[in-house]
Amino acid sequence: MSIKASTRLVDGVTIVDLSGRITLGEASSTLRETVRDLISKGQKNILLNLGDVTYIDSSGIGELVSSYTSVSNQGGKLKLLNLQKKVHDLLQITKLYTVFEVHTDEAAAVRSFS
Amino acid sequence: MAETKSLEVDLESTLDSVDVAEEMVKNFAVEAGYPEDEVHQIGMAIRESVINAVVHGNCYSSQKKVSVAMEANGEQLTIRVQDQGAGFEIDEVPDPLADENLLRKSGRGLFLIRAFMDGVEMRRLSPEGMEVVMTKNFPVQQ
Numbered sequence: 001m002s003i004k005a006s007t008r009l010v011d012g013v014t015i016v017d018l019s020g021r022i023t024l025g026e027a028s029s030t031l032r033e034t035v036r037d038l039i040s041k042g043q044k045n046i047l048l049n050l051g052d053v054t055y056i057d058s059s060g061i062g063e064l065v066s067s068y069t070s071v072s073n074q075g076g077k078l079k080l081l082n083l084q085k086k087v088h089d090l091l092q093i094t095k096l097y098t099v100f101e102v103h104t105d106e107a108a109a110v111r112s113f114s
Numbered sequence: 115m116a117e118t119k120s121l122e123v124d125l126e127s128t129l130d131s132v133d134v135a136e137e138m139v140k141n142f143a144v145e146a147g148y149p150e151d152e153v154h155q156i157g158m159a160i161r162e163s164v165i166n167a168v169v170h171g172n173c174y175s176s177q178k179k180v181s182v183a184m185e186a187n188g189e190q191l192t193i194r195v196q197d198q199g200a201g202f203e204i205d206e207v208p209d210p211l212a213d214e215n216l217l218r219k220s221g222r223g224l225f226l227i228r229a230f231m232d233g234v235e236m237r238r239l240s241p242e243g244m245e246v247v248m249t250k251n252f253p254v255q256q
Contacts, residue, residue: 024165025129057161058226062219069217086154093229094222095211 003027003053005034013110014043015081019052022060031060035067035078044076045113049106051082056090068100077101081109116188119146124179125164127172127197135164135182139193146186149253155230156191156250162223163195163246171199171244191250201238 003020016038022031038046048064056064064080071078079101083091091097103109121142125131140157148156164180172178178198185192208215210222228234233249 023161024132024169057158057165058220058222059165061222065217066219090226094225095216099216 003030005030007034007038009043010106010110011114013045013047013113014038015047015049015106015110017049017052021055021057022053022063023055023057024059028059028063031063031067035070039070039074039076044071044074046071046076046078047081047103047106047109047113048078049081050084050087053087054084056087061090061094061096065096065099077113079103079109079112081106118185118187120183120185122181122183124181127168127174127176127178127180129168131168131180132161132164135180135195136161139182139184142184142186143191143250146188146191147252148191148250152250152253156193159227159230159248159250160193160195162226163193163248166223166246167195167197167199167244170202171197173199189252191252193248193250194245195248196239196243196245198243200242201244204236 003018003022006017008015008017016034018031021027035046068078081103083102091100101112103112121138123138125135136157139160140153143153143156160182164182167180168174172180181196183194207224208221210218210225215221227246227248231248232251235247237245239245
């Protein structure tokens, strides 16, 4: 039970396509290392595509928050794309929907960084 | 009156046990007739509870077990999770919804358990350990 992460660059925005479950352990580490790697390469406009993320636990939420804070502290922006209903509901009840900028359209999300 | 079913297991203090407990309780809830959304909520609550027991309670100790017991009686599902750790004061757990805590990396586990279950009680065990008892009412048929 883990996640897969792949990155692609679109108009200066790094889109991270994630799939699987973001939970305590290896999956959270994968997300942390992916974002850390992007920051170290100077890629600070990051869009996490969660369209294929079926489940997030409290550790996964913590990793999303930590990633958001790390990118913001470096002067960048981290936004979310395509939340499944259960993930959407989770961000709402934890009030993190007020923290993250969430998009449903990739092109519009990319444009929002400029 | 529906038949009462129960299941109890002792698990090692490892992250693998978290997945094992989640699957076990979700299967138990499915067999008890809970709908998909409720099964998801129950699975999430047990996951957070066992994470707390393994990580914060037993601190991954190979000498300590996590006990998970579940019972369904047609009206309610009751799940009990016990660890053998030092325990904690519930009142000292920060509110994860407070503005100053929103960007904290951790501290949402208990909140999610309470959000997804109908009843949650926690108590220290003697001489050591913590017990979390969670209940989920069977949804009323429409």
